[in-house]
Amino acid sequence: MTKLKLGPLADDRPVKLTVELPATVHRDLAAYAAALAAETGAEAIPPEKLVSPMLAKFMASDRGFSRRRDIGKN
Known part of the structure; x- marks a missing residue:
């Protein structure tokens, strides 16, 4: 079996964000x-917990x- 790209998820302080996803993406x-x-x-874990690490x-x-992000930090 191929290894998944995500490993165990870190417990991080969340910021609430509401998004709409197609049903196929949720499945x-x-x-x-x-x-x-x-x-x-x-x-x-609940599917919504995967969105942030993905x-x-x-x-x-x-x-x-x-x-671009690195250029903006300077």
Whole structure:
């Protein structure tokens, strides 16, 4: 089995954000949560808890964004 990109999730202080997702994306998040639980041996987490780490991983892997963000810090 291929290893999932997300590992165990850090317990971080949340900021409330409301988004609308297509039902298919929500179903995929639920399936991902179940797969992550099976892979890590942890309890399944609610699908909405996956959005933040997935977005963070996506942004961290986007080289164009990283360059622009780094330029803005100077």
